[in-house]
Amino acid sequence: MTSDGTVWFVGAGPGAADLLTLRAARVIAEADIVIWAASLVHADVLAHVRPDAEVVDSSQLPIEGVLPLYERAAGQGLTVARIHSGDPALWGAVQEQLDLCRALGLAVEIVPGVSSFTAVAAIVGRELTVPEVAQSVILTRLEGGKTPMPPGERVRDFARHGTTMALFLSAARSGQVQTELLAGGYPADTPAVVAYQATWPDELVVRCTVGTLEATVKQHKLWKHTLFLVGPALAAEGTRSHLYHPGHFHAFRRAEPAARAELLRQAGARAELRRQAGARAGGTDTP
Numbered sequence: 001m002t003s004d005g006t007v008w009f010v011g012a013g014p015g016a017a018d019l020l021t022l023r024a025a026r027v028i029a030e031a032d033i034v035i036w037a038a039s040l041v042h043a044d045v046l047a048h049v050r051p052d053a054e055v056v057d058s059s060q061l062p063i064e065g066v067l068p069l070y071e072r073a074a075g076q077g078l079t080v081a082r083i084h085s086g087d088p089a090l091w092g093a094v095q096e097q098l099d100l101c102r103a104l105g106l107a108v109e110i111v112p113g114v115s116s117f118t119a120v121a122a123i124v125g126r127e128l129t130v131p132e133v134a135q136s137v138i139l140t141r142l143e144g145g146k147t148p149m150p151p152g153e154r155v156r157d158f159a160r161h162g163t164t165m166a167l168f169l170s171a172a173r174s175g176q177v178q179t180e181l182l183a184g185g186y187p188a189d190t191p192a193v194v195a196y197q198a199t200w201p202d203e204l205v206v207r208c209t210v211g212t213l214e215a216t217v218k219q220h221k222l223w224k225h226t227l228f229l230v231g232p233a234l235a236a237e238g239t240r241s242h243l244y245h246p247g248h249f250h251a252f253r254r255a256e257p258a259a260r261a262e263l264l265r266q267a268g269a270r271a272e273l274r275r276q277a278g279a280r281a282g283g284t285d286t287p
Contacts, residue, residue: 003105006079007070009094011087011113012036016199017044019119024111029080033069040085043201058096062147063093067100074104090139091168102154108175116227117166120195123205126234132231134163140175142170159184164231174217178210181230186210191234207234 009028020028028034028048037117038045039059049055051260058066066082073080084092088110101108117139123127128137133169138158142151158165159181171194188211196204208216210230217226246256 002072003107005073005075005079005104005106006109007073007080007097007101008073008083008109009092009097010081010083010111011090012041012045012083012085013114014041014116014119014199015018015197015203017042017047019114019199020045020048021111021113024113027109028081028083028109028130032078033073033080034068034083034138035069035080037085037193041083044082044094053172054173063100070097070101070104070106074106081093087113090115091141116195116198119134119198120166120193120205122196123198123203124193124234125206128164128231128233129230130233130236133236134231136161136163138165140162140165141168142173142180144176145169145253149222153243156184158204159186162186162232163229164229164233167228167230169198170228171217172223174222175214177228178214181210181213186230189232190232191232193229194226195229196218196220196222198227221234 008031010027012024013021025048028045029050030050031053032053033056034046034049035056035058037059038057046055056066056069062180068078070241072078083146084234086092088094089112095111100107117137126207129135138154138161140155140158141147141149143154155165155167156176166182169178188209192208192210192213193203194206194208194213194216196202198205204220204222205206206216206220212273213228213230214222217223248260270274
């Protein structure tokens with residue numbers, strides 16, 4: 001079964017309407033039906049909706065309440081813009097809707113959006129992947145909530161990597177979050193950021209540590225719409241990437257010989273330190 005109808009799943013970003021992508025604004029402006037959740041998406045994004053479009057607030061609707069709109073789009077060849085907060089790829093309940101739309105023969109397209117974790121990083125002015133400090137970002141949520149977590153996906157286990165972590169949908173159990181982060185190996189003085197309603201008019205972004213995370217959340221009475229960033233990269237200084245180092249070369253730039261030699265020397269020294277640390281961890285002596 002095929003249809004001339006189309007459903008666009010549009011990432012609205014973290015809140016501020018001017019963080020919509022150009023594509024997102026265009027799709028919203030062209031849609032016959034616009035579905036948005038007033039509890040999660042800022043109303044300013046509706047400024048792009050054309051005057052004759054049908055606008056539906058889905059905040060009180062289960063997916064069964066949205067399904068008739070998709071069915072009508074399939075039957076009448078309409079275009080639907082389904083607006084999701086942040087990026088649709090993250091905790092947006094999009095996959096089940098994609099399955100429904102495809103079963104109806106609707107064409108589906110996804111417009112990515114700015115995620116709240118990158119928005120918060122911008123607000124506090126930090127890079128999340130700092131050379132020699134953190135080169136990975138873990139996006140997760142606390143286990144034990146409304147949505148079951150797969151086996152092996154626990155905050156405590158992720159924390160053992162010691163890298164940057166963004167925790168969504170976990171503010172209501174901040175004490176458990178703090179306990180799991182500490183149990184996983186983050187030192188109590190590890191930098192952390194608590195961000196409520198990032199980029200909204202009433203945003204609150206507070207710096208703290210893993211050891212004071214619970215107290216910070218409770219002090220400000222936060223329990224929803226709150227993201228945590230955790231990790232040493234949030235306070236790291238003095239490191240440098242190879243990308244713009246004069247000793248690094250690529251297809252568009254040659255390396256300066258002296259700088260290249262120094263870069264290789266530093267790399268060798270770091271490799272030796274890692275070897276020695278590995279040998280100590282394995283219980284063998286190093287010369």
